[in-house]
Amino acid sequence: MTLRFSDVCIDARDVHAIANWWATALGWRQEDADDGDVVLRAPEGAGPDWLFLAVPEGKTVKNRIHFDFVPDDQAAEVERLIALGARHVDIGQGDESWVVLADPEGNEFCVLSAEG
Numbered sequence: 001m002t003l004r005f006s007d008v009c010i011d012a013r014d015v016h017a018i019a020n021w022w023a024t025a026l027g028w029r030q031e032d033a034d035d036g037d038v039v040l041r042a043p044e045g046a047g048p049d050w051l052f053l054a055v056p057e058g059k060t061v062k063n064r065i066h067f068d069f070v071p072d073d074q075a076a077e078v079e080r081l082i083a084l085g086a087r088h089v090d091i092g093q094g095d096e097s098w099v100v101l102a103d104p105e106g107n108e109f110c111v112l113s114a115e116g
Contacts, residue, residue: 007039007051010107011059015052018105022050025084025103059106062091067109074099074114081111 012018019038023030028050029041040050071077078099082088086101089108093100098110 005048007049008047009051009053011055012052012105013055013058014105015054018103019050019052021085021104025081025086063108066107068098068112069109070112070115072114074111078111 010018015036015038016032019030019040022028023040026040028043028046031039031041033039033051036054038052040052042049069077078101081101085104089100089102091100091108097113100108100110102108
């Protein structure tokens with residue numbers, strides 16, 4: 001028996017708004033599913049697709065899983081994401097080399113130091 005990783009599923013109050021935000025942030029193609037969900041199609045080699053699922057409740061606690069992104073330029077990428085609507089969050093990380101942000105629905109993610 002084998003398993004194939006196909007989707008990262010993300011609960012959202014407004015699937016269209018948050019999927020559009022991430023599509024803009026990542027530069028990925030966005031598709032509406034027949035059931036009202038929204039899919040972001042990962043480019044070849046970029047990992048699984050992201051599937052946004054509608055839920056009635058908002059996020060209330062720190063994520064148990066999150067995304068880490070490696071930019072070319074950390075400061076420029078953090079600035080770009082904040083301009084798109086992300087915000088800095090403190091989850092107790094202290095003074096680290098990565099920057100913790102949250103998307104417009106409050107889902108935390110990290111922008112790591114640029115690899116060079």
